[in-house]
Amino acid sequence: MSRTVVAIALAGALVAAGALELLGQTVPPATKAEVDKLIAVLKSDAPHKEKADACRQLGVIGTKDAVPALAALLPDEKLSHMARYGLEPNPDPSVDEALRGALGKLKGRLLAGVIGSLGVRRDAKAVPAIARLLGDADPDVAQAAGRALGSIATAEAATALQGALAGVSAANKVALCEGMLRAAESLAAQGNRDQALAIYDRLRALPEPHQVRAAGLRGAMLVRGKEGLALLKEHLGSKDYILFSAAVRTTHEMPGAEVTAALAAALPALPADGQVLVIQTLAHRADAAAMPAILALARTAGKPVRLAAVRAAAAFPAAAQDLLKLIQDSDPEVAQAAKESLAALSGPQVDAAVMEMLAAPDAARRALAMELIGRRRMTAAAGALLKAAAGDADAAGRAAAIRTLGDLAGPAELPALIDLLMRAKEPQAVAAAEQAVSAACLRADKPESCTERLIGMLPKAQASQKAALLHVLGGVGGPAALKAVRDCLGDADKEVHVAAVRTLCAWKDIEVLPDLLALARKTDAPTDRALGLRGYLGWASNNKTPAAERMSICKQAEGMVQKPEEKRLLLSALGSIATPEAIAMIMPHVDDAATKAEACAAVVSAAEKILKGPGAARAAPRLLEPLQKVAQAAAGDMANRAKAALAQAQQAEKAPPKSPARKKQ
């Protein structure tokens, strides 16, 4: 009977007996029989593995009854760890007694292990015994004692740790300090502020290790609360970079305007390194009170500090006007940083400042404003951009406005954008307008809703505009758009005809297949035929095309491929289909010198895919002959792959497929 079934049966009995509430849990404990069985394994002469497994299970379900058997294994070199594995999570107090009892009997690693477990269990009664081991000659033991006392963290434990600090060896110092830090954290959490501070202050005053000094300062600042501000101020002026940076780092954990003020006040007098660190910290706080000090450095400091300050200004919306000045800074890096910050800055006042810039007489300022409008996604500026696109005095400005509209415009701006396209003459303007119209259509929840309006423009459009509209229709897709593009195949203008052909060849839905097949069969128009055939075969290589359809395309195309490059396209498609039928179609091309290499590669690629799949065993017999032929026909690595696949196929006839390959992430 499984544990689950036993558990369900027991649950009913326990509910009936009212035991559930007493146990404090909704899931019944393991049965005594289960625990006894595991205990019996421990007491038997079972192999190491079985005893280790029993210990692991007792870690989850062991009761008081299991403690003596587990404790008996603590001195066992092979099983001491697994005994602790079984004991450590068991809440029964007898575990502590057993572990304490082992302290005087063990040495070396095993003793260190037991000390560690007592630390995990925070056994206050173990403090005197563990404290005596702080000076043990074995570093593993002494270090375990330091950490464990820190975890137990009674006042007695803290006192023992502090008493040992003066005489601690270099090798054990970090572990002892770790214990002191743990103890200080617990003491502070328990409200024993004075003893915690005594530890922190002592540690931060040490000459080394540096990480302990920094940790001591952090604790000393945080436990002092508001009084920690004085320590912050003191160390903001410190010559000691370890403590300076630790103090700044600790402010990430200290909210409050006073802390911001202290950091900002310290800024002017700091060296450049310190200024950068504090600026970044202030930006993270995003407290507007720090903005004037940061902007002052953005204007006047050395370059690394200026860059840090300009970047930090992105945290303060009120910095917009200063940043607008800084984007004209003579240093291009500073100007670029200012632009980045402006692009990121949130708030209506920033938008207003950018709109003001759009009306500037200087064309370069207007172009910059358009860039910022695009990057800030100021959709409300679409009207102003349309106006600029139509009437900006500067040609580059008009193009920039159209480009920005492409970044921003949605369906609401579509009529105005189509109007822009219909009025565009120069190729660059047509291309920009096409991109903007296309983007606006694709932002609609249902892009096909734009189709009718686009088609309506076709009769009025000139050739280049018509070609642009066809490209847009290709992006939108749908039956109506497809028909409109198809109708333009017969257009007398070559530009329009080519646009229609290319749009069909790039069509995103499979409904286009008959049109592509018709193009591929056009013997009187070699370019159309080649483009159509390539587009048609492209669908055979597309994973989204149903497998049966892909095979059908290849069969249709088989009689049409003429040139070697067309045959290669067919082979590539067949190789990607990966069925024995596709391989059969590839095989004649193995004998053709012009396509031999590609045909061999396609056979091997298809066979490898088949052999990795669930149908490998079934398909394997049909792969043997093709692979044998390819193994002989191919050279080098391809021949080796063919031989490997052949061996795999021979194997697959007998064995089931492997599970998916592992990929480490």
Added chain:
Amino acid sequence: MPPAEAAHVTRRQFLRGAAAAGGLAAAPWIVPASVLGRDGAVPPSERIVAGGIGLRGRGMGDLRWMLPEADVRFVAICDAQKTSREAVKRAVDAHYGNSDCAMYNEIREFLATRTDIDAILMATGDRWHALAAILTMRSGKDVYTEKPSCMTIAEGQAVVATAKRYGRVYQTGVQRLSEGNFVFCIELARSGRLGKVHTAYAHIAPWDAAEMKHEWLPAEPEPPRDEVDWDAWLGPCPWRPFNSAYIRGGWRGYYDFHTSCIGEWGAHTFAQAQAGINALDTSAVEYEYVDNPTGDGMVTKFAGGVRMILTRGDKWFHGSCGMRFDGPEGWVAAGDGYSKPDVSSPALLADFKKIVGDYQARTGRPMSHMRDFLDCVKSRRQTVANPEVMYRTMSTVHAANICMWLKRGLKFDPVKAEFIGDAEANRMRSRAMREPWII
């Protein structure tokens, strides 16, 4: 030099002075951020001195990511396996055109003696991630560690406590939190554009299982300790006899060494999903057991009622490490290999650049997980995948695993980090560590 600057010791001065004093020679030192990482060449004295622990397949990928950073100087590798140590040394020496990369086989000696190292890149197996990160931070170094970054809930708590205690910078390698497509999905979900997200889907690995192996592979003769230090390789895990399959990557799937198919990708995707539902400071509170070997389809719930569903197939996304958010007004999904996220409506993608750009500007995070770590080493701020993020999301992983192992639904209190009404589950929150590898 102005007086204030004269009074402030630069890194080079500090090292020189300390060396002269004889006591603190080459003490590790926080880089003064006088030159920010992306501003061009960084003077050697202000580079981040880096070392590595346990870098093999994935770790070598991380190393190739780190080495080109202009403000990093990688100086030493520590590994219990000689072939791995030597492979890293070859790669590093080839990169720098010298033979300077030092090799160590004992982690405690490495961390204690290489006091010049500021930051460690670590990609051991799962069993060592938390312990090595803790030892590293306790030695005063920052750490970038591969995932899954803890074997138990208790280990996760210890990582958080150690990073706080010493003010160290820590990044867990859930790199999709720093990739545009995933950031877009997360930001879109948080922005309300999908309405209030009610369901997130998180990919779990399509190999191995939630059910773990306990058997031992047949014993083989232990190699010389200099070639493979088997005791160190096992680290805090229960002892078992040596078999070379383990050290060739065959440790996955074993209870003692691995966090299951749920942890393998859940370490990534739970972080991604929890970021999108604004739950990086908590863990799921309910776990529904599913009667299959993998956990596929397990529904977890967060305190606000949002569901996160574990999914193993490609129903909701293709590629690997996928995620998806569903709200009443739309959905968004992404996985590896997407050119752009999948969305319920094309209009949702219109602001892709703006949303990712705004995220970068608001947070100051680059779209490079390694760069984020290195920037934070200098600025001392928290990384995007900081210890709390790791602990909370890995607690969801561990709770889901425990749910599968106990074959019953569980309720979890993230504040107390306790299962509610299930003593056995609570006893699985930690595992006694093998001596002397005790934190």
